[in-house]
Amino acid sequence: MQNTNGEQFLELLSAPKNIVITTHFKPDADALGSSLALAIYLKTKGHTVQVISPSDYPRFLNWLPGQEEVISLSEETKIQIETLINKADLIFCLDFSSLSRINDLCDIVRASPAEKVMIDHHLNPENFAEYKFWNCNAAATAELIYDFIILLGDQHLINIAIAECIYAGMMTDTGSFRYPCTTKKVHQIIAELIEIGADNSKIHRLIYDNSTENRLRFMGYALSEKMEVLGEFNTALFVISAEELQRFDSETGDTEGLVNYGISIDGITMAAAIIEREDAVKISFRSVGNFAVNEFAALHFEGGGHKNASGGKSSLSLEETVEKFKNLLHLYKEKLTTN
Numbered sequence: 001m002q003n004t005n006g007e008q009f010l011e012l013l014s015a016p017k018n019i020v021i022t023t024h025f026k027p028d029a030d031a032l033g034s035s036l037a038l039a040i041y042l043k044t045k046g047h048t049v050q051v052i053s054p055s056d057y058p059r060f061l062n063w064l065p066g067q068e069e070v071i072s073l074s075e076e077t078k079i080q081i082e083t084l085i086n087k088a089d090l091i092f093c094l095d096f097s098s099l100s101r102i103n104d105l106c107d108i109v110r111a112s113p114a115e116k117v118m119i120d121h122h123l124n125p126e127n128f129a130e131y132k133f134w135n136c137n138a139a140a141t142a143e144l145i146y147d148f149i150i151l152l153g154d155q156h157l158i159n160i161a162i163a164e165c166i167y168a169g170m171m172t173d174t175g176s177f178r179y180p181c182t183t184k185k186v187h188q189i190i191a192e193l194i195e196i197g198a199d200n201s202k203i204h205r206l207i208y209d210n211s212t213e214n215r216l217r218f219m220g221y222a223l224s225e226k227m228e229v230l231g232e233f234n235t236a237l238f239v240i241s242a243e244e245l246q247r248f249d250s251e252t253g254d255t256e257g258l259v260n261y262g263i264s265i266d267g268i269t270m271a272a273a274i275i276e277r278e279d280a281v282k283i284s285f286r287s288v289g290n291f292a293v294n295e296f297a298a299l300h301f302e303g304g305g306h307k308n309a310s311g312g313k314s315s316l317s318l319e320e321t322v323e324k325f326k327n328l329l330h331l332y333k334e335k336l337t338t339n
Contacts, residue, residue: 004117004131006151012115012131013152016046017089020114024096025054025103026252029064029207031095032057033169034119034141036066037162038092041149044157050084054102058253060210064168065161073104081105088114095141097125097134119144123294123304139181142169146189160197167198168207175260176204179308218248222258233329234269234336236262239322242276259284269339270296274314274321281314281321289339291332300328 021039023031032053039049053072061067071077071084085091085105091114093099099106109116110128118129121138133151138144146166149158158166170190174182177190194200211219221244228237238258248254255275262271263286270291273284283301285293287308294310297303303312314321329336 003133003135008131009133009148009152012090012117013042013045013047016048018087019047019049019090019092020085020088021049021051021092021094022102022105022109023051023053023094024101027053027055027057027061027095028256029061029172030140030142030169032061032064032067032070033165033167033172034094034145035092036064036070037142037145037165037169038094038119038148040066040159040162040165041145041154041157045154052081052084052105054105056252058256059212059251060207060253061168063206064165066165082108085109085112085114088112090115090117092117092119093129094119094145095122096120097122099126099128119148122306137181139179139183139186140170140173142166142173143186143189145169146193158193158196163193163196163198164203167193167200168203171200171203172207176208181306212251212254214249215251215254218245218250218254219258221248223261227262229265229268230326230329231267233333234267234339235329236265236268236271237322237325238262238271238273238275239318240273240275241318242278245275259286262286263288269336272325274318274325276318281316281318283312283314283321283325285310285312287339291335291339296328296332300324 019042021035023035035051039051042049051070053070056072071081073081085108091109093116097120099110116129117131119133119141121136121141123136125134133144133148222238226238259271259273270287275282285297287293292307294305294307297310297312301312301314303310305311
């Protein structure tokens with residue numbers, strides 16, 4: 001995919017515009033952090049900017065600078081959001097490579113006369129945007145937002161608020177800087193953000209040490225009662241029903257990170273968390289080494305993502321989805337056990 005060059009972006013943003021920024025359904029720290037960082041930057045350049053989320057997001061992201069101005073899609077905000085999107089000159093699409101990832105906003109954004117700008121690091125991007133800033137080797141979309149600001153010659157405009165939003169996105173998408181995507185460049189950018197004033201200790205605490213009592217009790221229950229280790233296939237599995245989520249008054253974000261416990265077990269090649277939601281059964285995948293869960297998810301569960309961290313979904317029942325997953329393991333046994 002051909003990226004748009006800096007001169008084109010400078011021309012695109014040369015005059016004040018009405019801009020909408022949106023990101024994927026159930027945004028994580030990278031999705032929301034990159035959106036807010038870009039919004040703050042564009043506002044300093046004189047643009048009118050609104051961040052729109054296709055859903056709610058975890059409460060542990062409520063500290064991010066500017067999040068109080070985000071409009072999340074609901075029955076109450078639908079007309080307002082449609083008006084904003086239809087009146088926009090530009091729509092920035094962050095941290096997703098296919099319009100289907102914004103769920104109920106998909107058709108509205110696609111039909112909007114606004115020009116679209118995609119900034120993303122996921123594989124196999126859909127060709128829906130007139131302008132693209134895409135790199136699948138970037139550790140996070142937040143890294144690309146940093147690069148975007150540098151490309152436009154505005155490094156001096158990265159203030160503490162922007163730095164904190166970018167730091168949050170890069171920290172979480174690198175697994176606190178432990179995933180293979182954590183490059184020398186990542187550490188160099190992080191050093192710059194800390195120099196600007198991002199408080200690394202505070203950001204880590206607000207994201208990772210900010211749980212409700214219910215979430216901790218749910219995690220304890222999931223680890224003690226719901227973790228299944230399929231040793232024959234070097235696979236760990238969590239299966240969580242809608243009733244179990246309700247039992248612990250689960251909120252958006254409460255299951256985040258659960259699958260990582262599975263992949264942390266010595267000898268495990270793949271971990272999956274299969275969770276029953278209102279609209280579908282959602283699945284998170286993690287792997288180590290050469291086993292590509294993005295390919296596994298794309299082939300069997302309408303998903304995709306990164307080689308070692310991916311997601312998918314199933315329209316089958318929870319029980320049927322689990323059965324399908326376990327049956328598939330037989331086809332991948334050699335890859336899973338010789339990884």
